[in-house]
Amino acid sequence: MKEFHFHRASSVADAVAAVKGASAGKFLAGGQSLLPVLKLEMAEPSDLVSISRIKELRGVCVDGNKLLIGAVTTHAEVAASSEVKKHIPGLAALAEHIxxxxxxxxxxxxxxxAHADPAADYPAALVALGATIKTDRRAxxxxxxxxxxxxxxxxxDELVVAVHFPIPEKSAYAKFxxxxxxxxxxGVMVSKTGSDVRVAVTGAGQKVFRVPEMEKALAARFEPSALDGISISADDLLSDGQASAEYRAHLVTVMAKRAVAAA
Ligand SMILES: Cc1cc2nc3c(=O)[nH]c(=O)nc-3n(C[C@H](O)[C@H](O)[C@H](O)COP(=O)(O)OP(=O)(O)OC[C@H]3O[C@@H](n4cnc5c(N)ncnc54)[C@H](O)[C@@H]3O)c2cc1C
Structure with missing residues (x-):
């Protein structure tokens, strides 16, 4: 690992200024993805700016029909939050299995x-639930x-400050x-609010994606059997030592049905 300067920021403004002022600054949150990257020397930041003790970035609250989760809220805190369990139980269950x-x-x-790993769980939840990412400068x-x-x-130099989730009628996540x-x-997250049904898939492609054909079928009938006979193409899906593109395509339908059943 190459040498770097370490800063501990006390506010959002302080953190953004420190990254802006560095020649190659990076925010450090939990370090679970960034530290392996640094050890492998796949990134060589001049400065690491820790944001983990900025109080305004931590916690869960409800505002009207939205659940607001601060950026440095840990997966364990999301999983244990009574507000998340009450309003979006599928999101609490997702966090519990990271x-x-x-x-x-x-x-x-x-x-x-921010890391946007193609196999990360949260991206499916954010897209299926129609979330908004709040940063220090925009939504x-x-x-x-x-x-x-x-x-x-x-x-x-842009800092994620919070994620705002509209509270759905129903949602659930199923992951292989x-x-x-x-x-x-x-991993497939499904959500339903009135006639708005969303199906978002992570782990199978280069980035999270929706499946409009499944959404249409589920908007007509929100039951696992509504997905009978619907499959997605393996073209453009990831293929590696763990699973072929064809296997991942098969899993999308299986996980989508499980998520609908769980919702
Ligand atoms: C063994 C192992 C198993 C894992 N399994 C899973 C899993 O099953 N599912 C899953 O989803 N993830 C998994 N992860 C990843 C884990 O969820 C990480 O916690 C997450 O990807 C990164 O969060 P972090 O807080 O550790 O970020 P860090 O590692 O501190 O940062 C990651 C990147 O995001 C940037 N960043 C951090 N916070 C912000 C912010 N607020 N604004 C802007 N940029 C920011 C950093 O500069 C860095 O580039 C796993 C990790 C490990 C090591």
């Missing part, structure tokens, strides 16, 4: 969405936020996890 206990106690929702719809493999709409890492080989 990685292992250490990852859940250190890793944060903001770090996960970005989840569908516009995830732009590619490990790529987002964030500027290099890698036995080793618990990352999703395929």
């Amino acid at each position: 990685g292992d206990a250490q990852v859940r106690n250190r890793g944060t929702i903001g770090g996960s969405v 970005i719809a989840a569908e516009d936020f995830f732009t590619g493999l490990f790529e987002t709409a964030l500027e290099p 996890a890698s036995h080793a890492s618990k990352y999703a080989l395929c």
